[in-house]
Amino acid sequence: MPVAIRLADWDTDRDAIRSIREAVFVQEQQVPVDLEWDDQEETSQHFLAYRETTPVATGRLTQGGKIGRMAVQKSSRGCGIGARLLQAICERAKEQNFQQVHLHAQQHAEGFYLQAGFEVEGDVFYEAGIPHIKMVRSLI
Template identity: 65%
Template sequence: MRELVRHASWNSDRHRIRTIREAVFIQEQQVPADLEWDEQEETAEHFLVFSDNIAVGTGRLTPDGKIGRMAIKKSSRGLGLGAELLKVICHHALQNGYQRVYLHAQQHAEGFYVRSGFIVEGTIFYEAGIPHIKMVKELT
């Protein structure tokens, strides 16, 4: 199986990004569509994950160093694609002068982010009715 993570453009890759996030967040997790799309889509740096030349995952990095909207289609989970996506986003951030990144992890995914070097900062809060926790990573 060939896997690839690449930098994406909201303008040219919007359909792929939206398709993945609609499947994962809106359909699977029941996040209201009006909460899924925000004003940061245009300014964020987006990434796509491919498996066998099919887009199966996405994530973004906002100008303030927040990693978010990480999603891997259900049929492609458990293959290490999410970890590879996170690694590429962190590497990109480091190469572009970020010293630290953060994210709002869904509570059930906390262990996934800990394995990638993130640490918990703060207490549990809710976004779209889902428990989240802020996590940070110093980039080196």
């Protein structure tokens, strides 16, 4: 099934972004709502991936070059949408002359990010009670 990925607008696409993140992080992973939404929402570049006309994945790039809030609806996992979304975010960062990007990967997803060219930096730490690892990728 074809997938389209586009730069989203927080003001007009907020409902779609929130719907995906609430399903994945708040409902599935039990992340407290007050930890899911932060002061980076309005200043970040958000991305949406669609199957047909349905938004199924999202992610964001902060002004500091941090990729985050990568979420793919459960029914759309395992078919490469996350990898394509991550690549689109990295390409956008490169277009904006970022030398590198970084993220806080949930530890169970470390292999996914390694395959996308990220490298581990530092030790495991916890966010929202979930083990994470900092990872970086050079864009040069």
